[in-house]
Amino acid sequence: MSIAEPQFEELFREVILDHYRRPRNAGELAAPTHQAEGVNPVCGDEVTLHLEVVDDEVTDVAFSGQGCSISQSSTSMMTAQIRGMKIDQVNELIGHFEAQLMHGGDPHPALGDLESLQGVAKFPVRIKCALLGWKVLREGLGLQENDT
Amino acid sequence: MSAFDPARIRDDFPILRQEVNGHPLVYLDNAATTQKPRAVIDALVHYYETTNANIHRGIHTLAVRATNDYEAVRAKTARHIGATNDQDIVFTRNTTESINLVARAWGDANLSEGDEIVLSLMEHHSNIVPWQLLAARTGAVLRYADIDEQGELDLDALRDLIGPRTKVVSIVHMSNVLGTINPVTEIAEMAHAVGALMLLDGAQSAPHLPLDVEALGCDLFAFSAHKMLGPTGVGVLWARPGLLAEMEPFLGGGEMISIVRPEGSTWAEGPHKFEAGTPNIADVIAFGAALDYLRDLGMDVVREHEKRITAYALDALGRAGGITVHGPSDVERRGGAVSFTLEDVHPHDVSTIVDSRGVAIRAGHHCAQLLMRRLDVPATNRASFYIYNEEREVDVLVDALAQAKRVFGRVDSRTAV
Numbered sequence: 247m248s249i250a251e252p253q254f255e256e257l258f259r260e261v262i263l264d265h266y267r268r269p270r271n272a273g274e275l276a277a278p279t280h281q282a283e284g285v286n287p288v289c290g291d292e293v294t295l296h297l298e299v300v301d302d303e304v305t306d307v308a309f310s311g312q313g314c315s316i317s318q319s320s321t322s323m324m325t326a327q328i329r330g331m332k333i334d335q336v337n338e339l340i341g342h343f344e345a346q347l348m349h350g351g352d353p354h355p356a357l358g359d360l361e362s363l364q365g366v367a368k369f370p371v372r373i374k375c376a377l378l379g380w381k382v383l384r385e386g387l388g389l390q391e392n393d394t
Numbered sequence: 395m396s397a398f399d400p401a402r403i404r405d406d407f408p409i410l411r412q413e414v415n416g417h418p419l420v421y422l423d424n425a426a427t428t429q430k431p432r433a434v435i436d437a438l439v440h441y442y443e444t445t446n447a448n449i450h451r452g453i454h455t456l457a458v459r460a461t462n463d464y465e466a467v468r469a470k471t472a473r474h475i476g477a478t479n480d481q482d483i484v485f486t487r488n489t490t491e492s493i494n495l496v497a498r499a500w501g502d503a504n505l506s507e508g509d510e511i512v513l514s515l516m517e518h519h520s521n522i523v524p525w526q527l528l529a530a531r532t533g534a535v536l537r538y539a540d541i542d543e544q545g546e547l548d549l550d551a552l553r554d555l556i557g558p559r560t561k562v563v564s565i566v567h568m569s570n571v572l573g574t575i576n577p578v579t580e581i582a583e584m585a586h587a588v589g590a591l592m593l594l595d596g597a598q599s600a601p602h603l604p605l606d607v608e609a610l611g612c613d614l615f616a617f618s619a620h621k622m623l624g625p626t627g628v629g630v631l632w633a634r635p636g637l638l639a640e641m642e643p644f645l646g647g648g649e650m651i652s653i654v655r656p657e658g659s660t661w662a663e664g665p666h667k668f669e670a671g672t673p674n675i676a677d678v679i680a681f682g683a684a685l686d687y688l689r690d691l692g693m694d695v696v697r698e699h700e701k702r703i704t705a706y707a708l709d710a711l712g713r714a715g716g717i718t719v720h721g722p723s724d725v726e727r728r729g730g731a732v733s734f735t736l737e738d739v740h741p742h743d744v745s746t747i748v749d750s751r752g753v754a755i756r757a758g759h760h761c762a763q764l765l766m767r768r769l770d771v772p773a774t775n776r777a778s779f780y781i782y783n784e785e786r787e788v789d790v791l792v793d794a795l796a797q798a799k800r801v802f803g804r805v806d807s808r809t810a811v
Contacts, residue, residue: 253415254750258743258801289742290759290766290773312772314742315802369746 256365257372258315265319265359270326273308282386286378291317293379295325295386302333309379316363316372321379323359328383337389340380347373398695404782406431406687417752420787425570425598425731425778426756427620430684434623437683441676449675450649450666464675467682468665474685474693475596475615476606477632481664484631484638485678489597490520492616492631493564495668496593497524499641501562504591507533510559512590514539514547514576515768516569519761521595525564534561541768545572545721553584560590567599571760571776572721573704573728575599582611597621600630601780602700602729604693607632623684625677631668638664645670696781700730703779707732707788714792716799720769730779733760736795739802741773747801748794755791 278296285292291313298306307325311318324343328336335356342354346364353361366376384391404410407429412419421429441463447456449464465480472480486492505511511525515538529536537560539552547565556563563585568575578594585592594612599605601622607615614637619628633641643650643661647670652660661667688696705725711717716737722728736744745757756776759766766773777791 254747254801257746263802288758290763291742292772314740316743372742372746375742 253365253368257369259362259365261359261362262315262319265322266315269309269318269322271308271322271329273310275306275308278308280386280388282382284378284382284385286313286317286374288374289313291375291378293317293321293382295321295379295382297383297386299333299387304328304331304333304336311379313378314372314375316366316375317378320360320363320376321382323363324379324383327356327358327360333387333389336383336387340384340389343380344377347376398691398699400699400782400784403691404784406433407782408432408435410782414752414754415750417790420751420753420790422777422779422783422787422791423754423756424601424780424783425621425760425776427626428601428623428780429782430625431623431687433683433687434625434680437680438625438676441679445679446676448672460675460679463679463682464673467678467685470682470685470689471630472632474605474688475600475617475632476608478608479635482633482635482638484633484665484668485673486629486631486668487627487674488620488629489595489616489618490524490629492629493521493593493595494524495631495644496614496616496641497528499644499668500591500637501525501528502531503642505532505534505561508559509534509561510537510555510557511535512537512539512552512555512560512563512585514552514565515541515764516545516547516572516574516762517564517566517764518570518595518597519763520597521564521566521593522764525562535559538764539565541572541574541765544723545569545574545769546727547574547576547581549577549580552581556584556588556590558588560585560588562591562593564593564595566595566597568596568602568729568731569721569762569765570598570731571733571762571765571774573731573733574722575603575727575729578610578612582613586611598729598731603697608634613637619677619681619684623687624681625684627674628677628681638667641668643670644668647671649673691781699781700779701725703783703785703788704728704730704732706785707777707779707791710788710792711795714795717795720771720774731776732778733774733776735771735774736799739798741775743802744775744795744798747798748791751790751794751797753787753791753794 275296279299280297283294293311296308350367409429447460449461468483469480537555540548582592591613593614596615596617600617613634615632620626650670720733741757
């Protein structure tokens with residue numbers, strides 16, 4: 247009868263809900279070196295990202311936005327993870343995250359809390375929610391699409 | 395058809411017999427599109443198996459039969475909306491195309507710089523964007539009437555907006571988000587008092603209300619077949635008698651001409667002037683079966699059923715707690731599209747959770763971003779009902795919403811410790 251219920255329990259993991267309720271790095275930077283914003287036109291979810299990049303390193307980051315638990319928690323976890331990373335590390339992280347959503351499999355250790363979003367792979371219509379903040383990150387840093 | 399019984403009606407809809415995610419399908423997304431009865435599906439198959447031919451130009455038997463069947467639906471469509479003349483019915487692809495047709499074929503010739511187009515904040519994008527495009531082409535200006543706290547059109551605000559420069563007033567009959575039924579006759583009088591045309595977006599009213607477009611007083615009425623048991627790909631534009639003849643063509647091509655010469659052409663009469671190229675013959679004919687089905691039920695009976703189930707849903711959602719319903723509470727003034735939001739659970743997350751219980755609702759901006767901004771919500775959930783929905787399905791929805799609240803309540807209880 248309740249075959250389906252564990253599925254969404256798996257999707258809405260507690261760490262996701264925690265980031266949704268208490269987003270990390272919420273707000274704006276006074277003097278961002280890079281910024282970008284993105285909207286998912288299908289559902290109206292929004293993310294605005296501010297970055298401070300010094301010597302190829304993400305020294306500070308902040309975001310604001312509105313939307314579902316998946317888009318907002320994914321962005322919150324992303325900001326926590328990229329702070330202090332070199333740009334090429336960020337690029338690799340994006341690749342690992344996209345691979346987790348698209349191809350499943352064991353999460354890469356570099357993902358940290360982002361591992362909790364692996365349940366999204368089973369809800370194909372929600373993948374675009376999880377990727378919104380990452381699309382904005384890529385745009386903000388001027389990174390090309392990975393070929394994975 | 396004295397005793398209306400949705401449980402018996404369900405037997406006519408093959409798609410409703412399935413399970414989704416291990417639960418019986420509860421289909422509550424009827425404002426987006428309705429399901430199709432066996433009779434409509436059969437009509438499509440029957441057409442392709444027995445009748446398929448291009449219409450209006452063949453002499454052979456199948457061509458004549460297809461033409462007669464297609465034109466017969468024009469008459470049924472006129473009857474459904476209370477129009478006296480079937481030659482005032484144009485078949486398009488959907489409501490959106492019907493409104494674009496008017497903005498192009500009538501708007502381009504009749505609007506110029508500084509003229510005004512009056513809309514409301516509760517319009518669907520299909521009744522906003524065609525007018526924005528027209529405004530960009532002509533230099534006309536858009537004006538939007540506000541809504542009140544009940545989600546009803548602010549008629550005083552609308553009256554103030556309509557003035558000597560107003561050329562067209564285009565308003566939704568029944569809101570696809572709020573369910574609000576707008577007072578068409580009053581709005582038409584305001585428009586006509588300044589010589590403006592009044593278009594009524596009937597996408598949500600044609601499926602659900604008994605209609606008499608001529609008594610309503612609008613000049614144009616647009617709707618879609620797929621929201622009223624018919625196939626996708628068929629829309630309708632009705633124009634008050636004489637108006638089509640005053641309009642320029644929309645698309646050029648075969649079927650819409652009278653005589654083609656190298657230097658120019660003359661146009662076909664009546665609706666054919668606006669039906670360029672081979673139309674959607676099969677789906678129009680199957681739409682005829684949908685209109686027959688609704689006629690057999692009776693639109694007044696359909697309306698009574700929807701008032702009943704909408705009242706039941708408004709009551710159940712109200713009693714559930716933590717749920718805000720957007721739109722009028724009086725079922726006499728509204729239809730069966732019920733938008734609501736849950737405290738602290740985003741509509742997309744609600745939709746995913748209830749879908750896992752087999753419940754199909756809509757989550758998002760419902761192609762009404764101006765209205766979402768006015769309501770100050772990023773998105774809403776929407777349950778919308780039709781003839782086959784039962785009160786027990788509302789109960790399934792309300793249970794599933796309670797589940798969503800429990801899932802998202804977990805963090806609260808943890809952080810409270």
